[in-house]
Amino acid sequence: MPAAFAHRRALVLTSIALYALVFGAVFMFERPGLGIGHVYYIAVALLALGGGVRWGIGAGAAAAAFYAVGVAFNPEMPTAELLSASAGIRLVTYTAMGGLIG
Secondary structure, eight states: OOHHHHHHHHHHHHHHHHHHHHHHHHHHHOOTTTOGGGGHHHHHHHHHHHHOHHHHHHHHHHHHHHHHHHHHHOTTSOGGGGGSHHHHHHHHHHHHHHHHHO
């Protein structure tokens, strides 16, 4: 197996594990103003490095979706935040960063 393939696979697998960990943290521990969702930037960056531009953009969209689902099921977070401008801003920043890194 070529070294580049092994590194790419490690980046993708680490990113997937980080998505799961951050989703669980948002679901269980997120409170208004805490900002656990910012850790998704690392997962998006890892997936973008391993997969390229398209994967980076998809990773950003997935991060925004996972954050929204985590907040929707977290009883401590107000669901009104999901329908505010911050959701759109989060989607744009996650996807733009993923595309730029990819």
